[in-house]
Amino acid sequence: MKTTGDQQLVKRINRSVLLRLLRIQPGLSRAQLAQESGLTKSTVSLLVRELIDEAWITESDTVNAKGAGRPSTPLQIDGRTRALVGVEVAVDVLRVACVSLAGKILWSTEEPRQGMEPVEVCQQIACLVARAHELLLSWGLQLTGLGVGLPGAFDETTGKVHFASNLGWWNVDFLPLFTAALKQVKLPPMPVYVQNEADTAALSEYEFVEGTPSDSLIFVTCDVGVGAGIVLNDRLFTGQYGGAGEIGHGILQINGPLCSCGRRGCAETFFGARTLDKLTDPSSGGNYLGVVLANLWTTFDPSVLIVGGPSCAKYPGLITRAQETLKAYSAGARMPAPPVRPARYGLLASAVGAAALVLHRQLRPMQAPTGYATNPGAPVSEDTL
Known part of the structure; x- marks a missing residue:
């Protein structure tokens, strides 16, 4: 016998399934949602009514009239409320x-x-x-x-x-x-x-994307600190205590420059903002960024690598140099590297x-x-x- 808590969880799961389908495929009808989700038409109808009442989704002004059956009303995420x-x-x-x-x-x-x-x-x-x-x-x-x-x-x-x-x-x-x-x-x-x-x-690129998102992506942000957001198999990979992706404190040189974390030779000391501001050619820091991208590629094999942050806005050549470095490693290994592109939302x-x-x-x-x-x-x- 199911408890009330069990029933509420199942309901939340079913609601989330419908919302995620509509985020990927705007315009699905109730019947199409039932087919895509595997839920019964009556369950979908009830949940859709709740989601409309709570301003999560809305009905389109147009209708789909296909075949001799009853016309269907397209549904989409409600961005108005x-x-x-x-x-x-x-x-x-x-x-x-x-x-x-x-x-x-x-x-x-x-x-x-x-x-x-x-x-x-x-x-x-x-x-x-x-x-x-x-x-x-x-x-x-x-x-x-x-x-x-x-x-x-x-x-x-x-x-x-x-x-x-x-x-x-x-x-x-x-x-x-x-x-x-x-x-x-x-x-x-x-x-x-x-x-x-x-x-x-990383979630700005994963959740707010048209169509089906990549099953894996890595976002590298370059500021005073350097970090990576990793999405694998539809969820964030954060590690046991939230420390996954702290690539700025990965060691690039044994006994290298002293880092803010107390260790020596961290990636941050080679292309963190404080270091870039002191370089005659700040874009040269992109060589080290490219090395880090290559390491992320061989470790996680993502669909795409995205680079952003204030340092990239201040020094546009940083990404270009990183792309060139990654391309050289790719050519040496005779394997195609994932694409590298700048952040869609910029500094935001x-x-x-x-x-x-x-x-x-x-x-x-x-x-x-x-x-x-x-x-x-x-x-x-x-x-x-």
Whole structure:
């Protein structure tokens, strides 16, 4: 006999299946959703009605009239009522983006980080989110959830930042501080998700893509720190404690330059922003970036490599040099390397991806840990997926 909890989980899974199908194939009818999902027509009809009532999806004004049967109504994700907010905590600045469910940027802002201490950073983020929330309300939009990208290893199971060396943070209980700051600015309870900023950047390319996304991609972000967001088999690969993708602290030279993490010879010391700014030819750092891309290629065999971040915006030749280096390794191995391209959202990649993190977690109820509400101890709203 199934319990109520079991039934609610099955319902959430079925709802997420329909939403994911419509994100990949906008315009499917109820009958087509039933065929694609394997659910019964009655179940699909009931769930579609709920999703329409909750402004997750909408019916198209046009109808499909094929054959002698009853005309069908195309369905699509509703981008008119719900919105997401994403925040990137960079080393020197904070970036915030309001994003539609389809990945359209509705509003964004950037401001210098005003303090170094975790409490100060949390309070500044909370004020920015409150500002974004007020704008969304004025536009008649409902804030569905909040995502945050941090430059360090974040452990979802504990809500702790294990290390963010460029912020000077080690073993910071980030989630309690952040939820307390959100409560102080009187934001309503909502799901809150946190992840490494390179991971969120990867989701900007994975969740907000037309058609079926690649089954694997890697996003390399180049700033003061260097990191990689890795998507494999439809989920983020974050490692045991959230440290996967910390490629900036992979060793490129034994006993090389001293890194902010305390080790020597890390990749960050060869093409991190502080190093690039000192070079006569900053694009030469792309040679080392190309080596890292080659290592990521041979380790994960991704469909595509994406490179972004402030260093790429400041020094466009960085990506070009990295592509040339990767091409040389590819030729030597006589194997085709994956394509390398710049980030679609530019400097907002991590912030937009933090918004995408909300969808990524909510549309995968069997994979995702429970989201955090803005009020510590409060449950995540049941109308989320």
